[in-house]
Amino acid sequence: MDATLSDGVVRAGKQAREQFYDSSGYGRPVDAGKLELAPVEAAHLLYRGDLDGVDGMGLRELLNSALLSEVDFFVYKDLRDRGFYCSPARSERVADPDGCDFVVYPRGKGPWDDAVAHRIRVVSERETVPAADLGACALAVVDEESEISYFETHRPDVTGTSRSSVPETDGDLLADRVVCWDPPAELYEAAFYGQPLDEQDAQAIQLSLVEAAYLAGTGTLHVEGDADAVIERGRAVEGDRFDRRLAVYERLREQGVAPKTGFKFGADFRTYADVESVADLGHSELLVRAFDAGHVFEPRDLALDVRLAHGVRKTMAYAFVGDEGIDWLAVERLTP
Template sequence: MNNINTFSGSLSCEIVTLPIDSKEILYDTSYYGQPKDDILELTLIEAAYLIYKGKITVNSENKKLDFEGFMCEASRRTGNFEVKYIVFKDLRERGYFIKPGVTDFRVYPRGGSPGRTPSRYFVYVLSERQPMLLTDLVRQIITASNVKKELIMAVVDEESEITFYGARLRSMKGDMDNSRSVPAIRASLLEDRVMVWDSKSSAQLHNEFLYGKALDEIRLQLSLIEAAYLLGREVVEIMDSKGRILTPNDFADQAVMVESDFPKKLAVYKDLREKGMVVKTGYKFGSHYRVYKKVDPKKGMLHSEFLVHALDNNYIFNLSQLSRAVRLANSVKKQMIFAWESGETISYLEISRIKM
């Protein structure tokens, strides 16, 4: 110990050990490290921060490491070290107590501390350049949820700014009655959309059930997804341009040639509609769908609550693209939802920007 507030430690593998007399100042008061027998063990990130704060010095192979030397050594010993350090330092200086966790960190609520209150968050740290597997993120969410924690993604950009995101699995449910049946309606597949020719049928589908967009005062255009869903429910009978009646499989085969994402988009659309929601294109917002819990046909579609994007279950997120999607959704007061087929069901993931 060099002075009353500075302790000397030793680097060994991925921990720094300090004499037990450091416990009162570093652990009992500030919750750094973990006491073990007659020593205090620090993680490399905790040690780096305490070197920066002038609270400890660290020796490795009889050589004292300054902050630069320690950071370089630690980054060789553990992956993603520098971005984790940036997040640790940021949260510590915001007044949070932080401990190692099964994601990257366990973070206690403001006013809480280890041994006195439960931790509130599991923090998952990423560099903006890292690809993020959907399966990895879901595993982290489930891990946090199993112990009643909230998962926070901390993404560090190239200028070391941090963006925090809340991520959770959720259910989707609307208040529309989409179960009513109607007589079979004749329609035609033209190229990338389906046309309903009869004025009465067009009005019923559009005004009562909120499908399609009016071409004029008589005819109605349906998207490929809407048409496939209605065909599957035997609401429409669809013919191709030569007058041949198409089965659902025939229609799907032709739709895939126009839109490669058709199968996963249809699976998500079907699930949302059957959960009582109104689903319309989200193209203007860069997503597959904008989704409403309920729409009053007399008032029209005023404000959708969600943007929903359909994914493959092995999808890999590009974090820059994720940032754009979430920022846009939040800026227009919508929730950004990602959806994918999970066995026989559809899973939904909500990601939103949060302030820490």
């Protein structure tokens, strides 16, 4: 069977409509019983051998033309291989494409149904992705060798029941942390601030600069020079990153979540939503990275973060710090 091409749209006749749309969800029925196909759909039909040509073009010619991105083709083919029907979203076929490239229907459903399983945004490994574009779609990243990694993204509600208020205490500001030599037991044991200076003797508690800056800011920690001195020490080494981390730390504590360093996981924080006591500490749920609002992701960095988080049974979350507050984004591996 052959199809024709005009103005970037492939058109085929009544038989194509029955064979491709009615039975397999390709294309969009138009007037006079005809079928319109997006170039990526026509390419897949050429690849399957169901179409013989599009105005004389085969798959090779279509891939060489400007009509079709091969990255889109690989993702469309992969979704079809996984048993899904899907439609190109940047067309009049899909209401509210929401920055996505393909709408994927639940298995067994198709374009004639209302249900949507995934909204997929397609990028090449080599392109960047603005964080603002994520949160309501899944990302399909096509790597250099055309392997596809899928990432689900959403806007999480980061709240918990961990305790943040404790009795006041004094601390010494050292080069890179604060030591409380005689703190109330609640500081560490109940609210999970700091770490014992010595595992064997949990009397003295050392606080990280970000913990100390928060506690000094709330009036809980008394330290020479107050919160300003701690913040200055933090900025001296980290610059703006310290402010960004402190903003996220404050927000997490305000929301009842206890953040601890995420260093071993390459993140800013790991978080505990429901600390009752350190003696009975659960598993930390999130790995958190703090970025500026307007952050743009390299897909490779996303892949690294998400793979590592998955390997330690945590969810990767990003906090974007801007003038209007903090936005959250969670990213997880997806196997469609």
